Amino acid sequence: MIRAVYILVSGGVCVFSRSYDPELADPYLLSSFVSAMASFSKEAMGDDLRGIESDGKFIFIADHKQVTTVVIADGPDEVTSTLIDYIGLNFISRFGKDIQQGRQNLPIFDKFTEVLDKLIPEHLKFTDSVKPREPLDSLAIVELPKELKDIAMLLVRERSITEKKAALELGISLKKSTRLLEKLVNLGRAGRKLEGRNVIYFV
Amino acid sequence: MRTFAIHSYKGGTGKTTLAANLAAIMAKKGHDVAILDTDFQAPSLHTLFGIATRSCYVNDFLSEKVKHTEVLTDIGSTFDLSGKLFVGFSDPNVEAIREQLAKDRKWHMQAISQLLVLKQKLEKEGFDYFILDSAPGVHYSSVNTIVVSDFTIIVAKIDNFDFDGTAHLLDELYGPLNKDTMLLFNKVVPNLLEGKSSAGLIEMVKEMFEGKTQLLGFLPCYCNVPLGMGSEVLALTQPDLPFIAKLIEIEQKIEAAEFPGD
Numbered sequence: 001m002i003r004a005v006y007i008l009v010s011g012g013v014c015v016f017s018r019s020y021d022p023e024l025a026d027p028y029l030l031s032s033f034v035s036a037m038a039s040f041s042k043e044a045m046g047d048d049l050r051g052i053e054s055d056g057k058f059i060f061i062a063d064h065k066q067v068t069t070v071v072i073a074d075g076p077d078e079v080t081s082t083l084i085d086y087i088g089l090n091f092i093s094r095f096g097k098d099i100q101q102g103r104q105n106l107p108i109f110d111k112f113t114e115v116l117d118k119l120i121p122e123h124l125k126f127t128d129s130v131k132p133r134e135p136l137d138s139l140a141i142v143e144l145p146k147e148l149k150d151i152a153m154l155l156v157r158e159r160s161i162t163e164k165k166a167a168l169e170l171g172i173s174l175k176k177s178t179r180l181l182e183k184l185v186n187l188g189r190a191g192r193k194l195e196g197r198n199v200i201y202f203v
Numbered sequence: 204m205r206t207f208a209i210h211s212y213k214g215g216t217g218k219t220t221l222a223a224n225l226a227a228i229m230a231k232k233g234h235d236v237a238i239l240d241t242d243f244q245a246p247s248l249h250t251l252f253g254i255a256t257r258s259c260y261v262n263d264f265l266s267e268k269v270k271h272t273e274v275l276t277d278i279g280s281t282f283d284l285s286g287k288l289f290v291g292f293s294d295p296n297v298e299a300i301r302e303q304l305a306k307d308r309k310w311h312m313q314a315i316s317q318l319l320v321l322k323q324k325l326e327k328e329g330f331d332y333f334i335l336d337s338a339p340g341v342h343y344s345s346v347n348t349i350v351v352s353d354f355t356i357i358v359a360k361i362d363n364f365d366f367d368g369t370a371h372l373l374d375e376l377y378g379p380l381n382k383d384t385m386l387l388f389n390k391v392v393p394n395l396l397e398g399k400s401s402a403g404l405i406e407m408v409k410e411m412f413e414g415k416t417q418l419l420g421f422l423p424c425y426c427n428v429p430l431g432m433g434s435e436v437l438a439l440t441q442p443d444l445p446f447i448a449k450l451i452e453i454e455q456k457i458e459a460a461e462f463p464g465d
Binding site: 135136137138139141142143146149153156157159203 | 308312316343349350
């Protein structure tokens with residue numbers, strides 16, 4: 001699930017941010033971090049930074065010359081290079097001139113929110129509360145991919161569970177547990193909600 | 204703890220008789236066993252164990268109206284068995300069966316959740332075997348029991364309906380679920396188990412099912428079983444019958460069975 005999108009300009013200044021996850025760190029703090037990492041990568045390794053994995057989240061970065069597009073998602077396969085390029089190039093096509101002229105604080109950039117929300121497929125957007133579309137009954141379990149069957153049965157038994165508890169019960173990593181639970185959410189067989197700071201998956 | 208369902212493509216294969224007798228044999232050996240009647244459309248375990256009316260049934264547990272301890276009846280102490288034999292009966296009243304037929308997907312999701320909770324509780328309580336006497340065919344209740352089980356014993360008769368149906372179940376139900384199965388042929392005409400006929404039968408079964416399931420064996424048709432009128436568990440009341448001797452062999456095979464997922 002995509003949790004946020006940032007557009008940075010030279011100097012690592014964040015000119016646009018769209019967060020789908022209210023629990024995510026302040027965009028300006030995060031943009032500074034990404035910018036510092038990107039500069040370090042370029043100088044120390046002579047290569048553009050393409051991604052960082054941090055705290056179970058994946059930060060995808062694409063350099064589009066005028067801007068750097070940053071996408072934060074849950075899984076390594078959720079964001080294709082086509083999508084991230086599409087976002088960055090779309091921003092440049094609309095605001096390239098403004099960026100060239102060094103304008104960094106224009107309210108007009110906020111209009112990109114609407115565009116971005118259309119560019120990102122609905123099922124890829126993180127929302128803090130998602131209801132299951134279909135019940136996770138035994139017939140649904142038969143149809144699930146094999147890798148999801150154990151976690152589905154655990155979720156059915158517990159009815160609501162955190163990714164941490166699922167990882168403990170099944171003896172798998174937290175990253176794998178989150179990935180599998182998110183797959184169930186994407187398939188519409190499980191729901192997700194925030195309780196305090198915990199993400200709860202439920203049927 | 205090992206959990207297994209006894210299932211078949213069609214009705215009338217002898218699932219309930221086999222489930223009850225296997226449970227009794229296991230409990231006589233000292234294993235702690237729980238058996239549940241999950242054939243809500245045609246409950247029959249209560250008849251076999253000679254239990255009249257009950258105040259609550261498996262249906263009530265699955266609907267979260269009662270606790271599992273209220274539904275499971277301890278039969279083991281009545282028959283002075285070495286191990287525990289706890290039985291959960293399905294409600295045989297027509298009204299309850301009718302009500303059961305009207306349950307929606309949400310209820311069946313709750314039911315599978317309750318079965319998984321029960322499995323966890325029985326395991327914590329130290330039970331060795333949890334047996335689910337399933338409804339035949341592919342219904343919510345039968346698929347629930349198969350999903351909950353570690354493996355399934357498929358009971359079939361020697362006829363083309365069961366051969367084709369069982370092959371479909373293996374390909375389209377157990378396969379996608381990655382569930383291990385054992386195939387037991389019941390009510391086999393004794394002539395088919397003699398001499399050349401026996402070799403031909405085994406060859407035919409191998410050809411159809413090899414690589415898809417483990418062959419558990421062939422149980423001949425015994426007259427004592429129908430003579431019992433389905434109102435006694437022969438392993439408890441007439442343990443010296445050839446049917447029970449054969450079933451003890453089958454039980455030993457089940458106990459020794461190893462599956463890739465174990």
